[in-house]
Amino acid sequence: MTLVIGVDSSTQSTKALVVEAETGRVLGEGRSPHPEGTEVDPHAWQVACTRAMSAARANVPGPIAAIAVAGQQHGMVTVDADGEPVRPALLWNDTRSAAETEQLVHKHGAYRLAELTGSVPVPSFTVTKLAWLAEHEPEAADRVARVLLPHDWVSWTLSEPGTEPATDRGDASGTGYFSPRAGEWLPDLLSDAFGGRAPALPRLLGPAEAGGRTKEGTLVAAGTGDNMGAALGLNAGPGDVVVSLGTSGTVFAVTEQGSADPTGFVAGFCDATGRYLPLVCTLNAARVLTTTATLLGTDLAGLDELALRAEPGSGGLVFVPYLDGERTPNLPDASGTLTGIRRGNLTPENVARSAVEGMLCGLADGLAELRRVGVQARRVLLIGGAARSAAVQAVASGLFDAPVEVPEPAEYVALGAARQAAWALSGAAEPPDWRVHGEGLAATDGGAAVRTAYTAAVAQLHGPVG
Numbered sequence: 001m002t003l004v005i006g007v008d009s010s011t012q013s014t015k016a017l018v019v020e021a022e023t024g025r026v027l028g029e030g031r032s033p034h035p036e037g038t039e040v041d042p043h044a045w046q047v048a049c050t051r052a053m054s055a056a057r058a059n060v061p062g063p064i065a066a067i068a069v070a071g072q073q074h075g076m077v078t079v080d081a082d083g084e085p086v087r088p089a090l091l092w093n094d095t096r097s098a099a100e101t102e103q104l105v106h107k108h109g110a111y112r113l114a115e116l117t118g119s120v121p122v123p124s125f126t127v128t129k130l131a132w133l134a135e136h137e138p139e140a141a142d143r144v145a146r147v148l149l150p151h152d153w154v155s156w157t158l159s160e161p162g163t164e165p166a167t168d169r170g171d172a173s174g175t176g177y178f179s180p181r182a183g184e185w186l187p188d189l190l191s192d193a194f195g196g197r198a199p200a201l202p203r204l205l206g207p208a209e210a211g212g213r214t215k216e217g218t219l220v221a222a223g224t225g226d227n228m229g230a231a232l233g234l235n236a237g238p239g240d241v242v243v244s245l246g247t248s249g250t251v252f253a254v255t256e257q258g259s260a261d262p263t264g265f266v267a268g269f270c271d272a273t274g275r276y277l278p279l280v281c282t283l284n285a286a287r288v289l290t291t292t293a294t295l296l297g298t299d300l301a302g303l304d305e306l307a308l309r310a311e312p313g314s315g316g317l318v319f320v321p322y323l324d325g326e327r328t329p330n331l332p333d334a335s336g337t338l339t340g341i342r343r344g345n346l347t348p349e350n351v352a353r354s355a356v357e358g359m360l361c362g363l364a365d366g367l368a369e370l371r372r373v374g375v376q377a378r379r380v381l382l383i384g385g386a387a388r389s390a391a392v393q394a395v396a397s398g399l400f401d402a403p404v405e406v407p408e409p410a411e412y413v414a415l416g417a418a419r420q421a422a423w424a425l426s427g428a429a430e431p432p433d434w435r436v437h438g439e440g441l442a443a444t445d446g447g448a449a450v451r452t453a454y455t456a457a458v459a460q461l462h463g464p465v466g
Contacts, residue, residue: 002065003027004425005053006233007089008411008416009045009071009154010226011091011247016052017414018060024154024434029411032056035403037092042077045150046157067214067419068221070229070413071151073174076129079153080142080198086143087133089150091326093248093283095325095332098186100131104193107108114260116189118173118268122330124281127176127193136197142203145262146200147190149175151223159212160219166201166211170277173270180270207273208423208431221424226413227252227279228272233416234407235436238275239378241370242403243363245386248283248327251366252277253375256396265328265369270427272420273431278375280328280366282298285334285359286386287322294356296348300389306352307391312398312446315345318457328366331462341459361454364399364447377402381438383412398447407438 002021007014011034018028031053033046035228050067055066074092079085090096101123105113110120123130126149134141147169148156156165172178177190184204191198200385205211205222212220224232227250236242236254244250252269259268259278271277293303322334336355367377380400386392387406415434423431 002060002425003060003062004066004418004421005056005064006414006416006421007049007067007069007151007414008226008229008417009069009155010047014045014048014052015411015414016049016056017055017411017418018064019415019418019422021065021425024415024432026415028056028060030058038091040091041091042150042153049154049158064218064256066219066221066421066425068417068424069151069154069158069223070417071154071171071223071224072148073149073171073225073227074124074126075150076126076133077148077150077153078133079148083143087137087140090129092124093324094129095364096131097123097128098332100135101128102238103284104128104131110264110365111262113198114262114268116179116186117325118258118260119176119262120262121176122264122327123298123332124327125174125176126397127190128289128369130166130190130413131193134193134197138195141195141197143445144199148202151225152202155211155220158214160215165202166205166222168205168207168222168224168272169270170272171223171225172204174225174267174410180268180276195454197401205257207420208427210424213373219421219425220442221421223417224272224420227269228277228382229413229416229420231277231416232431233414234381234412234413234436236381239376240381241375241377241379242381242383243367243400244284245382245384245392247285247287249282249359249363250279251363252279253370253377257337257374259373264330266373272416278370278373278428280369282362282366283324283327284321284362286324286384287358288355289325289386289389292352294402296352303352303355304391307356308394310349310353313450313453314350314354314357315347316340316342317345317350317354318453319354320454320457321355321358321362322460323375331360331463334462337461339461347358353391356395357450358454360392360395360399363380364451367400381406382406393441396443398444406441407436
């Protein structure tokens with residue numbers, strides 16, 4: 001039996017799985033939290049990774065043959081000539097670079113940026129954070145010798161000293177200075193945003209390449225971004241659309257052809273297998289539910305019960321859930337709004353259901369955008385902690401206009417990283433065939449009316465967005 005470790009270095013914590021390489025069977029699991037906030041000392045991720053892997057291995061005898069890390073996308077890790085962080089890393093959900101984003105898009109044009117990078121940058125993207133750093137902390141920017149992504153940093157710290165940092169095309173495609181079509185960095189675009197500075201960038205590795213080894217000799221695979229890791233863990237292929245309900249909400253699909261959407265709604269990412277991963281992301285997902293539960297004086301189980309007692313449409317209440325601003329549509333300064341309030345419909349049940357409906361409507365709109373750029377949705381795979389909610393499942397089954405399946409609960413980002421590690425170890429042309437089981441949801445009525453009311457509320461509040 002060959003053992004590998006898959007690591008998910010996410011916004012809130014590091015999860016690690018010890019997995020049997022031949023079958024995908026999970027043998028051990030560990031977790032370690034990350035500090036709160038939208039900027040974090042990268043060393044905290046290194047410590048959390050070590051702790052999570054130690055916990056996962058605690059009751060699993062035998063050596064680990066390979067490790068791979070899937071990490072939160074877009075984060076800006078800047079290091080000096082000695083390899084030490086210049087400043088705390090800015091996370092994907094840090095939107096302080098909104099003004100710099102507007103300047104970049106105005107300077108280069110949305111169509112040109114989409115053609116070059118597959119995406120029109122929003123404040124999440126690394127290139128906008130570098131522009132902010134150059135503008136607001138020029139002395140720190142002058143000390144930057146190398147720019148990494150979170151997964152690059154964690155993989156690098158796992159590797160033996162002297163290893164050159166590396167990344168994969170999946171995570172690189174979320175920086176705003178990488179060409180998915182050509183599979184190469186765009187250093188001139190980075191330098192232009194970074195005030196003429198030209199920091200070094202990681203080596204670009206193929207899907208099954210190794211980036212190095214640990215001091216103990218364990219292979220360290222290329223790693224990837226978290227959404228790419230989830231797609232790999234789910235064994236998603238063309239026709240599969242993944243809706244992930246975590247800290248952020250994401251809707252993405254595996255495709256054979258890349259996309260370049262000048263409206264900025266769809267990010268034209270690469271996946272972790274050599275294909276593509278067009279993606280729509282919202283800042284507001286599961287936290288909409290936890291925040292609403294707190295407001296109603298209950299927990300998530302209680303929110304579920306309340307929401308299921310309300311009728312579809314929440315009695316006319318519409319929750320536009322931009323509690324932390326929003327990325328798609330690009331409204332970084334927006335706030336959440338509850339509309340349609342009347343004396344007879346402002347009940348805990350309707351408020352609870354409106355939160356579920358509002359969160360999912362934003363993601364259903366994301367699927368509509370993927371369809372606009374040519375994605376074919378054969379089925380929707382609903383994952384993430386909130387996917388286990390009975391109310392979420394009841395609402396989702398009527399909103400997406402495609403069969404919805406809920407895969408068995410698993411840490412799919414970490415599982416995808418483990419699958420990549422096993423693939424790199426094997427040297428095979430394709431990743432190992434690890435089966436994923438799921439349950440289909442029965443379709444429910446009322447989804448079209450809910451979508452219509454939500455679309456009207458967004459238009460009334462924010463006008464045309466794009």
